[in-house]
Amino acid sequence: MTSAQSAENGRGAAYIGALTGVRSGKRSFYPEYVRSSQRLERAIGALDRISRALVRTAEGPSALVEAVVRAAADHLHADWLLFAIADGVLPAARPRFLLLARGRLLASEEAIPAHARAALETLRCRPWEAERPVADEVRVAMTLDGEPVGGIAGRPGRDIEPADTDLAVLRVLANQAAVALHNSFLLHATMRLRGRTERLSEEAAQQARDLAARSAELQSTQQRLIGAMQRQALDDERHRIARELHDSVTQEVLSAGMTIEICRAELAEAGPEFAGITGRLADAKDLTRHAVERLRAAIYALHNTAEESPGSLPTLLKRLSTVHLPTDLTVTVRVGGQPVPLPGEAEHALIRITGEALFNTAMHTNASRALVRLRYRDERLVLSISDDGDGDPAQLRRSLRLTSATDLAGCHRGLANMRARAEQLGGSLAIRKSRIGGIMLVVQLPLPTAAEGESGR
CATH class of the missing domain: 3.30.565.10 (Histidine kinase-like ATPase, C-terminal domain)
Structure with missing residues (x-):
């Protein structure tokens, strides 16, 4: 190789290193470039899957966790992949863990295979130990407000050699999943509270309508009571007047009539010279009789007056x-x-x-x-x-x-x-x-x- 050719190869390597981040003075730089490009493509694909997974928040926590597990498993070509929330944190989040193995989703602890139980125990009970290296496994911690709240663990496929970028992608996925899971819970809790609020509002409106109806009934009852009180007042006054007429005025008129009758009888016995006076006393006696009849008619009318409206x-x-x-x-x-x-x-x-x-x-x-x-x-x-x-x-x-x-x-x-x-x-x-x-x-x-x-x- 001539010196000119060597210089040309050096300039090409420098250009490729600037573009790919690969630094190598050996002829093996191209395979490294290929591997770097593949990792970059996988990272971009993982980010795409992460974005598609995390926008499923409105579908509920279960759909969100399933999307996260599938996105992580696809990124690692994993034989199995586990997502778990630590005990005592995010108490309302469901499910607490989910395992994807051989295309099946498992959420029952009894169904978890033995080779994944250790990872489940660590993520649930000691999430701060999730970052410790484990042979043939990848584990990353899931944090929320700087505190470990669970993590992701899995076994990569045979053709995958996890690099730091893969772990970074999983951490991003895990942390965003924690935030999205919490937000999903808050969203559904808010929707439930909104539904309850609407039901309570409808119940309050119904109670208001019932109260208005009862108030109208009460007002009508009060009006009837007032009318009854008014009629009672008039009746009491009529009865009082009737008693007064019967006990005093009628008796006095009867007494006057009896006195007139006695005087008329005595004058009739005294002689014919009192005949004129006797006739006038007879007229007075008739007047008293008519007065008594009118009083009795009035008393009857006062006692038997038809009911009047208020x-x-x-x-x-x-x-x-x-x-x-x-x-x-x-x-x-x-x-x-x-x-x-x-x-x-x-x-x-x-x-x-x-x-x-x-x-x-x-x-x-x-x-x-x-x-x-x-x-x-x-x-x-x-x-x-x-x-x-x-x-x-x-x-x-x-x-x-x-x-x-x-x-x-x-x-x-x-x-x-x-x-x-x-x-x-x-x-x-x-x-x-x-x-x-x-x-x-x-x-x-x-x-x-x-x-x-x-x-x-």
Whole structure:
């Protein structure tokens, strides 16, 4: 070989070494180049398999582990290959180990052949020893956050001589598998939590719908109860008036009729000169008889009034003004302001106060008309009952003070009861001179807030 040829061969070797990383002054550099190229191709193929294996995270942990095992086995042309997670780490990861031998995947410890048990024991119990050299085997540790969490072990094929690049590829595969396995667990755990969250959300929505239905039923029940309370208040007032008419007014009219009959009989015995008076007494007796009949008809009507539908306080007051049938008292009801819903006990108390006042007006004041005014103001409600009778407000105020101090054998207890009802609701009762000539009772109550009104109803 000439010197020129030797120089040319040296330059070629230098170029090949620069390209392949092979440094050799011998004629055997080409076989080394071929082996380096093959290792490079295997490394690139392994990286491709790793990427295809690790993108199967969404398929679940089992599919991910199987893909990792097959990728590692293909890289080593392995007779068998084992992937294992150490005990006590990644507790939720499944499967804990997987062996590929002769094309079969084994995940049962009883099925693991004897020649792979030592590797399984090391990877599960002492993963930090996975990097120690073992004859005829390749082992690499799998790390997560710098801590060993398992590893990969296998027996390469006869035509494979594992190099450092092969071990590096297996480490990359093992470490990425650990991360992907943990992320896969987190993904599926998140999906399970999302499914549970959706179920809980649907259950909460259903409970909200059920609660809304029950709330509507409760509101309907409350409205029916309020209506029943309102009807009960009117019925109580009718029955009270009926008892008063029966126990006092009717008996007094009957007594007057009996007295007239006695006087007429005595005058008839006295002589014909009293015949005119006797005739007029007979007419008076007929009038008392007709009055008793009207009272009895009114009492019957009050006891047997057909059931009425509930209404607002103004409506109830207008109905109440029609129950004083036995007298010639004309009752007018006027309402001012925007009506506000009141608690049931407040409406009941106002109806009782109004009924008591109108009954007293009809029985004791010789009044021909009465005025009931209901005024809704900003923060209070004012109820007044006026008449044109001959009552004395000053006398009534004195009687009310005396009643508060002592029991006057039941006299004027109605006024005391009315004042007590008003004060129980945080209000007051006053007795004044009426503009139409008689007595005016004024009741003032604080209006509830919106929340109080709803809760009271």
